Amino acid sequence: MHKPENKSPNIVGFIGFVLLVVVLAVLPHMLSFSQQEILVLLVINVLLVCSYRLLTLTGEWSLAHAVIMGVGAYASALASKELSVPVPLAMLIGASVAGFLAFLLSFPLFRMKGFYFLIASFAAGEVIRLSWKWSDLTFLFGGPKGIKRIPPFPDFLTIDFYEPVNYYYLCVVVVAVSLLILYRVEKSRIGLTFHAIHWQDKLAESVGVNTFRYRMLAFVISAFFAGLAGALYAHYVGAIAPKRFDVEEMVYILIWAIVGGTATFYGPIIGVVALTILNEVVLRSLGVDEMRPMFYGAVLIIAILFMPNGLEGLVPKIKNLFTGPPKDGNRSLTPSQATE
């Protein structure tokens, strides 16, 4: 399942890390104002789709992830707006509420697996989403119009987080720490157990693994970070509504994950980055606004037909172009095969 990690100092990896930091630091200054706005949302979506991947490690695909992001957004917005909780603390509250809700949902949902879990998660998500629109709760959730004038992230010294570049740096720090945690979880014994549950759940149970608890743990961690992404979104855009977290948004999360690939940690990141650039930059620049969904759909079909392992499947091939074919003859190993 996993290749042994190389513990020796990796100079190439270090240089790559430094380069990545430099690129992330310089990037917003090379973009236009509107592209800076897109960049902020992209970084938030990176956290969203990576948190989704953690759940998929156990083999379960949920259709409630967008709604859970919304739970974080609503909880954080309400905490800061109605209870005057400081925004950074409200964000953590939002993420925690999303995690706690996932904990509660685990009890009914993980009585099912596979397709049944998928459908049940969709139903649970819709119940939550529709409760935001319920007229008896309009005083709290704002009904279909949602919550407006959500307090923004407060200024720090002279840094105004209304400015997209400043908020981008904030998001990069929050998302980087979150991804590090998600990565460490995946590489830990807990992560290996997630994989075991995915591929051999009966075998895992036979050796004493409590699969329910591990599935619940993956769901809760995944929800916590999805909720954090929702909170980052809410305090940036300043308005949330139930429609923002509907099934259409969920479809986008699935598309990012599937087109990017979920076998590697970087797969969904490649997916969300590539598709966001395609949809928000390339297709918009062509000036064919009303045709964008058609072009987007065509590109997705082509991607799935010719890259069934996702965009992540290109990474080893590109790597081979620079380093030459592997000497062990394992040249055609795809990321998913490597993981399996």
Added chain:
Amino acid sequence: MTSKFTISRRDFLSTTAAATVMAGVSMPKIAFGADDVVKIGFLAPLTGEVAAWGKPGLDGCQIWADWVNADGGVKIGDKAYKVEFVPYDDEYDPSKARTGAVKLIKEVGVKFVMMLGGDPWPGAAPIAEKEQMLFSTLLPSDLSPETTLLVAPCEVHPIYNVTGVEWLAEKKPELKTAVICAQDDSLGKPSVATYLAAFEAAGIEVLGKPIFFDPATTDFAPIMSKMLALKPDIVCLDTCYADYVHPLVEQAFQQGFKGQMISCTADFYQKMVEKTSKEFMEGFVFQFPDFDDPALNAEHVNFRKPNDFYAEFVKRFGAGEWSAVSWEYASIMDLWADAAGRAGTTEPVKVLEAMQVGGTGKQAFGEADWWGKELFGIDNALVGLWPVVKITDGKARIQEFKSIPAWWDKHKDLLIKHMTALDQMYFQRG
């Protein structure tokens, strides 16, 4: 209010003729310099389920721009400016609206931004405030005391719906009961409150509670069955999107409804006539006329050359593409051009001041008042006459222009009561 700036086609022709004569001996009278372009942002849904209220409006704006530019452009100060629309698809999403507002204002340099409004507006609102940019919306439910740079100068949705019910009650007093359904969203709810108030004012009983269905609904048979089970005289389709109005009407037809139907819109109604029958659609009442209607040539109508506009729209895009918003953004541009001409500048705050001077304005259907304090917390909605439209022999025709302020003066307590009950007053919204 009088306008200093008006260019009629006759003026244009005479100016052009004179310019042609003078061409041999002098420079042309009308010529745009490299910088003589004023850019207007069009930030509305061009894709997705709400695109029907964005794209046809952009098409209408292109006709408006072509005509105005051919007439010499918009005269502001000492210069004539060519008008150019720059669209951005907000996908009816606040974050996309924010990105679009930033692009249009900070990169493109637009001087005015037109939006459909609704869910995307809160995303653009902080940008409007920070950049001091004038925005317009078709949905005055976006207005609040804080939205000082947002105006609703064309359509006061959903308040004009009262005119349809009032007309119906006058013409068909035998209709005594009604049922209402609407999608459960920011367009459906205030509209339901308005219809409830209008029916109550007209002495028409609403049977049962209004049915709010989820916007994701695709099967409308149960909704129509539930409504028809109450045996109403009137089926009211509220402000449903075209994607809902069509299947609901089909269901009413298939389930044998013989009574009166009323709706805010009936976009692409020709397709409904094709799917049902002329007989079934006869008498269908709604609020948005085709602009080939002779009634639009009335003296009080301010929209310029409505019949020609409709003919040009049909020529370019087809009759089936005409929708409720095809003319609305263009009519807002009439107001903006007039105000910018009088202000002598495109500076947004000054244009707004010029637009609202005297508390009245030339709304598309007639002289109107800047109004809304009691309902929206700010007088940024232009309200006056609104047409009641009926389908007759498969064609939409204006029956009468009715006054919204006159209804409001008599029944405002009812409207405020129902708006409050559905949490739609400005101080109750989010």
